[in-house]
Amino acid sequence: MDRDRPRCRLPLPAGRCRLRIQHRLTLSFIVVAGLSTVVSGFVLNRTMGRQITEEIAADLRHHALLARDLWREEGGLDEVADRLADRIGEDLKRHVTIVAADGHVLGDTELDGDLLAKVENHASQPEIRAALDRGEGRSQRYSSTVAEEMLYVALRIDPADPGAGVVRVAVPLTAVRRAREAMTGRIVFATLIAVVAAALFGLVAARGQARRLEALANIASQFARGNLEARVPPAGHDEITDLGRSLNRMADQLEERLDLLGRERNQLRALLDGMVEGVLLTDAEGTIVLANRAFERIFQAQWPLTGRRPLEAARVPALQEAVEAALRTPEPLVREMVLSGAQEKVLRASLAAIREGGRVVGAVAVFHDVTEIRRLEQVRREFVANVSHELRTPLTAIKGYAETLKHGGLDDREQAVRFVDVIDRHAQRLRDLIEDLLDLSSIEQGQARLRPGPVSVRDVAVQAEGVVGEAMRAKRQTFSLAIPADLPAVLADRDRLAQVLINLLDNASKFTPEGGRITVTAEAGNGQVRIAVRDTGVGIHPDQIGRVFERFYRVDPSRDRRGGGTGLGLAIAKHLILAMEGTIEVESVPDAGTTFRITLRRS
Ligand code: ADP
Numbered sequence: 001m002d003r004d005r006p007r008c009r010l011p012l013p014a015g016r017c018r019l020r021i022q023h024r025l026t027l028s029f030i031v032v033a034g035l036s037t038v039v040s041g042f043v044l045n046r047t048m049g050r051q052i053t054e055e056i057a058a059d060l061r062h063h064a065l066l067a068r069d070l071w072r073e074e075g076g077l078d079e080v081a082d083r084l085a086d087r088i089g090e091d092l093k094r095h096v097t098i099v100a101a102d103g104h105v106l107g108d109t110e111l112d113g114d115l116l117a118k119v120e121n122h123a124s125q126p127e128i129r130a131a132l133d134r135g136e137g138r139s140q141r142y143s144s145t146v147a148e149e150m151l152y153v154a155l156r157i158d159p160a161d162p163g164a165g166v167v168r169v170a171v172p173l174t175a176v177r178r179a180r181e182a183m184t185g186r187i188v189f190a191t192l193i194a195v196v197a198a199a200l201f202g203l204v205a206a207r208g209q210a211r212r213l214e215a216l217a218n219i220a221s222q223f224a225r226g227n228l229e230a231r232v233p234p235a236g237h238d239e240i241t242d243l244g245r246s247l248n249r250m251a252d253q254l255e256e257r258l259d260l261l262g263r264e265r266n267q268l269r270a271l272l273d274g275m276v277e278g279v280l281l282t283d284a285e286g287t288i289v290l291a292n293r294a295f296e297r298i299f300q301a302q303w304p305l306t307g308r309r310p311l312e313a314a315r316v317p318a319l320q321e322a323v324e325a326a327l328r329t330p331e332p333l334v335r336e337m338v339l340s341g342a343q344e345k346v347l348r349a350s351l352a353a354i355r356e357g358g359r360v361v362g363a364v365a366v367f368h369d370v371t372e373i374r375r376l377e378q379v380r381r382e383f384v385a386n387v388s389h390e391l392r393t394p395l396t397a398i399k400g401y402a403e404t405l406k407h408g409g410l411d412d413r414e415q416a417v418r419f420v421d422v423i424d425r426h427a428q429r430l431r432d433l434i435e436d437l438l439d440l441s442s443i444e445q446g447q448a449r450l451r452p453g454p455v456s457v458r459d460v461a462v463q464a465e466g467v468v469g470e471a472m473r474a475k476r477q478t479f480s481l482a483i484p485a486d487l488p489a490v491l492a493d494r495d496r497l498a499q500v501l502i503n504l505l506d507n508a509s510k511f512t513p514e515g516g517r518i519t520v521t522a523e524a525g526n527g528q529v530r531i532a533v534r535d536t537g538v539g540i541h542p543d544q545i546g547r548v549f550e551r552f553y554r555v556d557p558s559r560d561r562r563g564g565g566t567g568l569g570l571a572i573a574k575h576l577i578l579a580m581e582g583t584i585e586v587e588s589v590p591d592a593g594t595t596f597r598i599t600l601r602r603s
Contacts, residue, residue, distance in 0.1 A: 022210030026202030033198030034191055041187030045180055052176045053151060057138060060153035063092050064169040068157050071098060071167065076157065081107030082116060095170040099128055099154075101163045122168075127154040131166045135159050140173070148172035212240050219247060228255045278347075278367035280310065284360050286323050288313060298347065298367055299339070319349075326351035326363040336370075346371045379550075386552040390433055390566070394426035401426075429566075436568040440551065443575040448496075450579055454489035454603035455497055457522045457531055464501035465520075468509055475514045482521040490529045490600040496576045497600075500584075503569040504533040504596050510565070511594070512537030524602065531598045539590040548586060549574045 067088045074080045081098040089096040089109025098107040103123020105111070111119055122128045130137025131154035143150040150170050158164035215232065222230040228251050232244030272279050278295030282288055291305045291313070299314035311320035318337040326333050332352035339345040351365040401409075401419045410416050442448040461481055465472075472479050490497075501520070508518045512535040519534045540548060540555055547553045552567040577584040577598055588594040 020210065021213050022203065022206045025206030025210060026199055029198040029202030030195050033194040037191040037194040038187065041190060045183045045187065048183060049176050049180050052179055053140070053173065056151055056171060056173070057153055060151060060169045060171060063094050064153050064155045064167050067096050067169060068155055068167045071157065076164065078106050082112065085109050097168040098165065099168060100165045101132065103128065106165065127152040127168060128166050130154070131156055132162045146172050148174055149177065209240065216240065216244055216247060223251055280365040281362060282323055283362045284327065286310065286327055286363070289362065295367065298345065298369055322349055322351055323363055323365060326365065327353055327360055329353065345369060346374045383551060387437065390552065391430065394430045397426045398423050433566050436566045436572060440568055440572050440575065443572065443579060450493040450496055452491050452493055452580060455492045455494045456489055457487060457529060458483045460494060460498045460501055461520045463498050464505050467502050468505040472509045472518060475509060477509060477512055477515065478517045480519045482519060487522050488524050488529060489603045491603040492580045492600055500573040500576050501533070503573050507569065508533055508535035508537065511535065527602050528599050529602055532595055534593060534595045536593040539592055539594050540588040541590050545586060545588055
């Protein structure tokens, strides 16, 4: 234990301890009691001193009157003055002096003979002067002769005639001094008693209030530390209770406000985290203050983000540069940035500085992932280019052959028939292309009205084989159908499912060399029916397999176009199957064969 450390009730900075309120109150009691005892003692001392002095002065006056009367009776002769002064002084134990009107001392209790003759003139002494002027005088002063404070009272010998001289009686104020000394001793004693009593009383009386105040201080410091659960127990009816109630009310309101703030903060956080767009907030120095989950995800930012610069958090120089530009620029900014990585991302960032009273206090940035939009724009551009290209080839051929015919080609009948054939073939291809395009767009836009119902997979497969069988037989390909007799019906549009299977079988036949094998199998499970169309053909390279469902995608464009394909068959098949709430996948091994798998719901 640290013995030197003062013991405090309240937690205070190290090494310091506040005087407890109980002790403070006690100390004030002590000071008040001590001071009041000392002051009243002092006043009493002075009053008492004054009173005793007054009493002595009254006595002295009587003695002076007595001395005056005696001297007058003696005839008021100068020769008897000293004797009289000695006698009266002896009897009354007083110092009597008889002074002539000119201040010359005629008689004195203490002085005789030579000494009396040499004594200084008393005319200047205040009590003598006052007696000569007004008939009576009094003075109190320190006498070095007796080393004591003396009280002097002087009277005119003849009240009506100042020329008759003055009689003065004096006495040392030893009694007054002693009385005051005794009084001072008592005052000191009384002060001590008062101080001890005040200390005891203070300790007892202040304890209760001090404890209550300390409890309040304790609760207030708990509030300051964040514990708003603490409450002051309601007791009493005084100001401390009111203060306690106010503290409790304040804590209630604080709790409510903190709750509200917390709720608002959570709502804001949920809103920000629910956003698809990345949001970033920085302070005026560009340090991150807030970032949502989408931001973390888009930039693969390293946690924690707050308190770091964007470059440290996301390692994207363009982001750092954009934030700095936003803080510098008065107008909002829009930037597009490309994030390289496993998957390239294109971001459109909107940035703006936040101002308060004309001062930049931070910046806010919103990031939209426009990768998909840019990809779709690219797809659209490619699609337009592809369509134009696909249409131009047959049109060029038609125009070429038609012009040849026009410029004399008709004369050679055999050649003319061949040319017309070519024109017809290309026209047919144009029609196929346009029909496929229209079909695809109507399926994509949900305009191709599908009529789903229970459909037998076997029936549809047989129907498809009926369409493609000719081509397969021409290439001496073996076709087999392995569909269990009890296979449940699927929920599909019969004609559209047939269209898909025809397309798959047609492709299988086209991309399988002569003598190859093509199989259609089907099985049920988990409320679904899985159909597979397998061939032992050329297969599709793994790099290209992901693209076969794209429009106009052909593994080998020149060869496939010659084969009459539009490159739209699988795109149409995929959209049809999706419209029937099914899935279509492909797997393939180059030079070994390809399998297309369709999953549809049981009806
Ligand atoms: P097309 O009408 O030109 O056949 P598809 O959309 O049906 O267009 O097919 C797209 C491309 O996928 C084909 O050009 C071909 O390269 C490839 N393909 C489709 N089916 C097979 C298959 N069974 N074996 C090998 N390649 C295939």
